[in-house]
Amino acid sequence: MSAGVTSIRTLHLSSDSERIGRSAGGRQAGPVTTTSAAGSAERTATFRDVFAVAEFRALFASFGIFLIGETVKMLALSVLVYERTGSGLLAALAYVTGFLPHALGGVFLLALADRWPPRALIVGYDLLRLAMVAVLASGLLAPGAMLGLVAVVGLFGPVSSAARAALLPEILHGDAYVLGRSLLTMASGGTQVAGFAVGGLLLGLVGPYGALWLTAATCALSALLVRLGLPVRPARARAGGTTGGRGAVRETWRVNRALLGDRRIRGLLLAQWLPGSLLVGAEGVAVPYAAGLGPGASAGVLLMAGALGMLVGDLLVGRFVAPRRRERWTPWLALLLGVPMLVFVARPALWPAAALFAVSTAGFAYQLGLARRFLDAVPEARRGQAFGLLSTGLMAVQGLAAAGAGALSEVIAPGVVMALAGAASLVCTLALWRVLSPAAAPPAAAPPAAPMR
Known part of the structure; x- marks a missing residue:
C-alpha cells in the first residue's frame, strides 16, 4: 500500500x-x-x-x-x-x-x-x-x-x-x-x-x-x-567520476551492498519495509474473508476502508502533527498497524471489519516520521539508488507477504491469517523499536560516503 x-x-x-x-x-x-x-x-x-x-x-x-x-x-x-x-x-x-x-x-x-x-x-x-x-x-x-x-x-x-x-x-x-x-x-x-x-x-x-x-x-x-x-540538474554521480567507470549492473550491486552494509541505513530500510508490508498479507485474503461472511459482504468495502484509513492517517499526521512530535510517535503509529488486526481472529462482521482495517492502515503514517532520518542517512550522490532500493524492497516484501497469506488461507481461516499478519507486524515493530524511536536510533557505523564512491 x-x-x-x-x-x-x-x-x-x-x-x-x-x-x-x-x-x-x-x-x-x-x-x-x-x-x-x-x-x-x-x-x-x-x-x-x-x-x-x-x-x-x-x-x-x-x-x-x-x-x-x-x-x-x-x-x-x-x-x-x-x-x-x-x-x-x-x-x-x-x-x-x-x-x-x-x-x-x-x-x-x-x-x-x-x-x-x-x-x-x-x-x-x-x-x-x-x-x-x-x-x-x-x-x-x-x-x-x-x-x-x-x-x-x-x-x-x-x-x-x-x-x-x-x-x-x-x-x-x-x-x-x-x-x-x-x-x-x-x-x-x-x-x-x-x-x-x-x-x-x-x-x-x-x-x-x-x-x-x-x-x-x-x-x-x-x-x-x-x-x-523542472529545471536541468546534473547527475548526482558521474559514470566516469564517483563510479570509477563501472557498468550500471556492477555499480548497482556494489552500492546496494554498501547501503545494506551500513548499520543505520539498513535499520531504517528494515523499519520501512517490514511493519507495514507484512500487513499487506491481510489485504491479500480480504476476498476469501468477505466471501465467508455471507451474501452481501464485499471485499471492496474492506479494501476501500484500508485505502481511506491510509489517506486520512497521512493527511492528519503529515499536516497537523509537529515534526518532532511526529518522529516521537513513529513507533506507536507502527504498533497501530498490527493491533486492530488481532481482532480478526474473532471473525468480525463486514462493517466492524472495515473500521478495523481503516484504523490499522492509518498507522502507515509511521513512515513519515522516518522520512527525514532516512534522507539524512544516505549519501547525496547515492540518493536516487537509496530511494530505489527502498521501493524495490517494499515491493518484494509486500509480494511475499501477500503470497504467504494466500498460501496460509488454503489451510486455515482467512480471519486467522489476518490476525497472524497483524501479529507479525507487531513482532517486527517491537524488534525494530530502537530504530523507530528517534532518540535511540543507532549511529552509523562509519561515514557512508567513503565506501560508496
Whole structure:
C-alpha cells in the first residue's frame, strides 16, 4: 500500500530554482542560505507552502497523470489479452506483468538513477512508455509479444521512480519535504482509484485499443509537464567520476551492498519495509474473508476502508502533527498497524471489519516520521539508488507477504491469517523499536560516503 509512493539537496540550480526553493524554505541548492519557516524543523509545513513551489506542482501533476495512465494501461491490456486468448491466466499476467521486471530493474539498474540527469531520465521513460503503448494500441503484436514488450520496458520503471523520489528533497526542504512526500502518497491512492474508474469507463466507450491510445496521451502529457516544469540538474554521480567507470549492473550491486552494509541505513530500510508490508498479507485474503461472511459482504468495502484509513492517517499526521512530535510517535503509529488486526481472529462482521482495517492502515503514517532520518542517512550522490532500493524492497516484501497469506488461507481461516499478519507486524515493530524511536536510533557505523564512491 505504502509502496505506491515511497519516499522520494544541494545541487547547482538556476536562479529560478533558488527563488523557488526560498518559497518552500530550508537549505538552498545554490548560494542562497535564507531559511524560512516552511523549512524549519520546528514548524509544521502547510499545503500552501508546498504547492507554492512551482517544481513540486509540476512533479505532483505529472505523477498523478503517470499513475492514471499506468492503471488504465493495465486494465486495457488485461482485457485485450483475455479477448484475444480467452485465458484467465494470461489476463492475470497482463495485469501484474510489471511487478517482476520492476523488482529486477531495482536489483540491476538502480545506479542509473544517480548517473543520469533526473529530468532527462523521467522524460525519457515517459517517452519510452509512449512508444510502447503506441505499439500495443496498433494491434500488431501477438499477446505473448505484448507481455514481453511491457516486461522489458518495465525494467526501467524503478530507475525513473527513484529519480523522481530523489528529486523531492531537492525541491522541498525541512518539513515541507515530509508533507510533500505525504501528498504524493495520498495522490498515489487517489489517482489509482480514479484510474480504475476512468479505465472502466473508457473500456466501455472506446474499447481496449482506444483506452491504450488515450494512455499514450497521458504519457506525452506527463513528459511535457516534467520537461517544462523542472529545471536541468546534473547527475548526482558521474559514470566516469564517483563510479570509477563501472557498468550500471556492477555499480548497482556494489552500492546496494554498501547501503545494506551500513548499520543505520539498513535499520531504517528494515523499519520501512517490514511493519507495514507484512500487513499487506491481510489485504491479500480480504476476498476469501468477505466471501465467508455471507451474501452481501464485499471485499471492496474492506479494501476501500484500508485505502481511506491510509489517506486520512497521512493527511492528519503529515499536516497537523509537529515534526518532532511526529518522529516521537513513529513507533506507536507502527504498533497501530498490527493491533486492530488481532481482532480478526474473532471473525468480525463486514462493517466492524472495515473500521478495523481503516484504523490499522492509518498507522502507515509511521513512515513519515522516518522520512527525514532516512534522507539524512544516505549519501547525496547515492540518493536516487537509496530511494530505489527502498521501493524495490517494499515491493518484494509486500509480494511475499501477500503470497504467504494466500498460501496460509488454503489451510486455515482467512480471519486467522489476518490476525497472524497483524501479529507479525507487531513482532517486527517491537524488534525494530530502537530504530523507530528517534532518540535511540543507532549511529552509523562509519561515514557512508567513503565506501560508496
